[in-house]
Amino acid sequence: MPQVESWVKTRIKEDEIEKYLIDGRDFIDDEEIWEKINENRNPDRRWIREIFDKALRIETLTPDETAALINLEEEDLIEEMRQVAQNIKKKVYDNRIVTFAPLYLGDYCVNNCLYCGFRRENRVIRRKVLTDEEIRGETEVLAGEIGHKRLITVYGEHPSMGVDYIERSLQIIYDTKVKVKNGYGQIRRCNVNAPPLQIDELKRLVEVGIGTYQVFQETYHHETYVKVHPENTIKGNYRWRLYSMHRALEAGVDDVGIGALFGLYDWRFEVMGLLYHAIELEKKFGIGPHTVSFPRLEPAANTPFVQETRHKVSDKDFEKIILVLRLAIPYAGMILTAREPKEIRDRLVHYGITQMDASTKIGIGAYSDRYNEQELRRQQFLIGDTRSLDELIRDLAKLGYITSFCTAGYRCGRTGDMIMKLLRTGKEGQFCKLNAVLTFKEWLLDFGTPETQKIGDEIIQKELREVKERMPRIYNKLMEYYQRIENGERDLFF
Amino acid sequence: MANETSFSKKILEFLKTVSEEYHTGGIWISKRLGRRWSFWCGLEPDSCLPPQMLRINEDYALFCENKELLEKEWERLVRELETLIKGSTRECQ
Numbered sequence: 001m002p003q004v005e006s007w008v009k010t011r012i013k014e015d016e017i018e019k020y021l022i023d024g025r026d027f028i029d030d031e032e033i034w035e036k037i038n039e040n041r042n043p044d045r046r047w048i049r050e051i052f053d054k055a056l057r058i059e060t061l062t063p064d065e066t067a068a069l070i071n072l073e074e075e076d077l078i079e080e081m082r083q084v085a086q087n088i089k090k091k092v093y094d095n096r097i098v099t100f101a102p103l104y105l106g107d108y109c110v111n112n113c114l115y116c117g118f119r120r121e122n123r124v125i126r127r128k129v130l131t132d133e134e135i136r137g138e139t140e141v142l143a144g145e146i147g148h149k150r151l152i153t154v155y156g157e158h159p160s161m162g163v164d165y166i167e168r169s170l171q172i173i174y175d176t177k178v179k180v181k182n183g184y185g186q187i188r189r190c191n192v193n194a195p196p197l198q199i200d201e202l203k204r205l206v207e208v209g210i211g212t213y214q215v216f217q218e219t220y221h222h223e224t225y226v227k228v229h230p231e232n233t234i235k236g237n238y239r240w241r242l243y244s245m246h247r248a249l250e251a252g253v254d255d256v257g258i259g260a261l262f263g264l265y266d267w268r269f270e271v272m273g274l275l276y277h278a279i280e281l282e283k284k285f286g287i288g289p290h291t292v293s294f295p296r297l298e299p300a301a302n303t304p305f306v307q308e309t310r311h312k313v314s315d316k317d318f319e320k321i322i323l324v325l326r327l328a329i330p331y332a333g334m335i336l337t338a339r340e341p342k343e344i345r346d347r348l349v350h351y352g353i354t355q356m357d358a359s360t361k362i363g364i365g366a367y368s369d370r371y372n373e374q375e376l377r378r379q380q381f382l383i384g385d386t387r388s389l390d391e392l393i394r395d396l397a398k399l400g401y402i403t404s405f406c407t408a409g410y411r412c413g414r415t416g417d418m419i420m421k422l423l424r425t426g427k428e429g430q431f432c433k434l435n436a437v438l439t440f441k442e443w444l445l446d447f448g449t450p451e452t453q454k455i456g457d458e459i460i461q462k463e464l465r466e467v468k469e470r471m472p473r474i475y476n477k478l479m480e481y482y483q484r485i486e487n488g489e490r491d492l493f494f
Numbered sequence: 495m496a497n498e499t500s501f502s503k504k505i506l507e508f509l510k511t512v513s514e515e516y517h518t519g520g521i522w523i524s525k526r527l528g529r530r531w532s533f534w535c536g537l538e539p540d541s542c543l544p545p546q547m548l549r550i551n552e553d554y555a556l557f558c559e560n561k562e563l564l565e566k567e568w569e570r571l572v573r574e575l576e577t578l579i580k581g582s583t584r585e586c587q
Contacts, residue, residue, distance in 0.1 A: 174529050189530070209528025254532050412545040412557045413524025413531035418538050430542045474542050481544075494544045 007159040008110055008234060013198055017239045020246050020284075026239055027280040028220050033272045036067040043068035048077055052084045055327035058092060058424045060282060066275050066328040070268045070320070078323070082351055085326040089352040092331055094429040095463070096404040096436035097396055098355045099389060100150035100191070101142055102337075104362050105130050105169055107380070108158035111235040113218075114228045115264065115309075117300030117380045118156055124302045126377050128364045129160045135172045137368040143185040144178025146359045146389050147447035149405040149439070150189045152214065154362075157195035157234055163204055166194055170208045181446045183490045188407040191257070195234070196244040202251035211410070212290050215244040216259035220273025224265040228305075245281055245289070254415040255290035256281070257335075262313045262321065263297030263306075271324050278329045287420055291333040291355065294321055298339050298384070301376035319348060326352030331423040341384035342395075349399065358392035360385070390452050393443075397455045402463055404436035405443055408493035430471060434478055434494040437463050441485050502535055505578045509536050512564065512571065519543070519559030523579070526553050550575050 051065045072078055106129030112120045130138065142148045153169060155161040170190050178185040191211035219225050222238060229235045245256040258277050260270040274292055282288045296313050297306050326334060336345055336353045338360040345356065361367050363378035374382055393403045408431060409415050414422065422428035437460055444456045468475045481492045513521045522536025539559055546561040550572055558564065564571070
């Protein structure tokens with residue numbers, strides 16, 4: 001215990017907060033946010049349509065514009081907003097959904113957040129941190145049996161999962177290769193959801209090839225933040241967390257992911273908080289968030305807060321959260337995770353979602369242990385969608401989407417400032433389409449069941465016809481690569 | 495990513511000239527990070543052709559859309575690029 005206490009004392013570097021403040025203030029002004037929400041009630045219909053047009057030009061919306069969308073009540077305009085959201089997604093990312101899996105590395109935590117199953121004082125949780133061998137075992141299942149190419153690794157805030165551990169785990173994951181039908185199964189992009197880190201620590205993760213670095217603010221509302229994150233903990237420091245992405249971009253991380261945990265405070269405020277965060281990053285670094293996440297609170301073991309919160313988000317409001325975020329930060333990837341049940345995911349995927357997880361297990365060591373029941377004692381919360389990757393792919397194809405395993409940006413450095421430009425101009429969407437075809441074909445050949453191969457091939461044919469029509473100069477090259485993949489080559493990309 | 499220094503501006507100018515002279519289309523330098531590449535500086539692709547790589551050294555590579563003409567002059571160009579990269583990283587320290 002004394003070791004843990006001394007580690008905790010070393011975590012927060014005040015100078016790595018203060019340097020970003022302006023006149024001692026952070027960029028979330030609670031009063032201003034509520035003023036914007038209140039001042040933009042009953043927005044003019046013509047103005048709303050101008051906002052739609054602006055979002056379609058892939059320009060970040062202002063706080064006033066976003067507040068107007070939040071306040072939108074007329075069903076016909078909401079229906080138009082659904083259409084706009086779909087069009088934005090199609091323009092920026094085309095018709096693909098990228099899939100990934102979460103990998104929880106451990107559930108020790110020094111914090112005591114009221115809503116979290118892994119909180120320090122929750123005695124019912126069985127604590128564990130994966131060993132090197134266990135990390136390898138989990139990766140072998142994910143990359144060798146399921147066929148994932150992307151992971152998000154999740155770490156608790158605890159000395160047993162400090163930066164040395166995070167760095168080593170990334171190296172193990174990237175080094176794990178599993179023989180599959182054609183060549184090797186391997187994780188090509190490892191995103192990281194970790195506690196706030198120091199700049200020097202983040203530089204170490206840059207060197208081992210970190211993907212997107214995610215830290216969710218949970219709630220942007222200062223007062224609520226203090227209530228749900230006890231003061232004497234690391235997480236109790238609002239600003240240390242708020243400036244995680246600043247430190248990451250300063251350290252050279254290419255892609256950062258922001259998020260809020262919906263259900264802690266009023267959803268309208270949290271949407272505005274996410275927007276202010278994006279605007280701040282754009283202003284300071286010229287790079288906005290690569291992804292935005294919007295998880296809803298889910299039941300967790302021995303965690304009554306979840307049932308008691310006044311701010312539970314209804315399905316109707318959840319849809320609006322997704323629509324408004326899609327328009328407000330139009331270039332950002334949007335992640336709809338397996339926290340949500342199949343029915344919700346199938347319905348909302350149309351409104352601008354770019355990434356979904358599948359074959360998801362969030363128990364520590366759950367992939368290689370091969371247990372299928374959800375065990376609250378081993379999980380941070382309960383997940384709502386337990387579909388396998390094969391099932392999700394089939395269902396997405398039925399809905400008209402092609403699944404993508406693309407990691408091409410990391411193969412050639414189409415990242416950072418460059419990807420921002422390509423996203424805003426719609427060029428990245430063309431790369432997305434081409435690489436979705438190639439990586440999906442790889443997966444179908446190596447991992448797909450016959451039923452999924454059949455429906456998958458149908459959607460590929462549809463995509464190929466579209467490429468031939470819309471990108472005739474590229475079509476022959478795509479077909480050359482496609483045939484090489486059919487003949488057993490792997491990791492070809494545009 | 496190269497910081498906005500005089501050296502990084504020089505690199506960008508250099509890449510623009512190379513792109514025009516050797517018809518490379520988009521041309522950019524990426525830095526190797528573990529098993530992946532990270533954008534460092536340059537001009538984004540014009541078309542959607544597969545990126546072609548020319549290795550500068552252990553840490554950096556040049557990517558472009560058409561390297562055919564560039565390859566013939568690569569030995570000379572790579573020396574210039576290395577000098578510019580060294581200058582830029584020194585300036586950033």
